[in-house]
Amino acid sequence: MLKAELRKKYTQKRKALSADEAFLLSEKIFENFIQYFKPKEENKIHVFIPIPARKEIDTQIFIQYFLAHNIRVYVPKIVGDKLINIEISEDTVFETNNWGISEPVSNEDSGEKYFHYVITPLLYCDKKGNRVGYGKGFYDGLFQSISPEAKKIGVNYFNPDEYVDDVWENDIPLDYLVTATEVLSFLSGLE
Known part of the structure; x- marks a missing residue:
């Protein structure tokens, strides 16, 4: 299936989830992530901040856990046309941008x-x-x-069903996918 078709199909499937369903699935995805990867103190984890209007996976659960366990947390921020990485803490001040994404007020790229x-x-x-x-x-x-x-890890409410037919040369595949029911590795034994 083409990316445009998959984008439309899975946007609709996501919209069909109730807020409660989305939260419960997010919790299961979080639990599967923790159980499989077992992140440790001082690990450096880059994690997106969800856009509530798009019913993205609730990664606030991840962020709270990481900060409580002394795991270093970095979040993306779009500055101009570039994505930078900002390290956050319990004291980081956030604001909502034009796309409805909560992001740090700071524009200081960690350089990590x-x-x-x-x-x-x-x-x-x-x-x-x-x-x-x-x-x-x-x-x-x-x-x-x-x-x-x-390790590039995707998180999704839905398990893989069909293939992406229009993969481009610059597309970089994920190493893992974490869903509410499983963790898939795409590393072919290279772990």
Whole structure:
């Protein structure tokens, strides 16, 4: 299926979820992430802040856990046409941008290139790790700019069903997908 078709289909499926369903699924995804990856103190984790209007996975659950367990947390922020990485703490001040995304007030890029995990937003991911996002390419750019050792982890309400037919040369596949029912690895035994 083409990305545009998958984007439309999974946007509709996400919209059909009730707020309670989305939250319960987010909790299960969080539990699967913690159980599988077992993040440790001082790990560096890059995690997106959800857009409530788009019913994205509630990563606030992840962020609260990470901060409470002395795990270093970095969040993305779009400045101009570039995605920068900002390290946050309990004291970080946030504001909502034009896209409805809560982000740090600061524009100070951490300059960090090594992350243990990059928790990645998406609308769909197929059984090969090919991700369908919103089509802006910010995460492909991020993946190219950071250490290749960082584990690229998608989180989604839905398990893979169909394949992405129009994968582009610059598309960088995910290493893992975490859903409410499973964790899929796309590393082919290279873990």
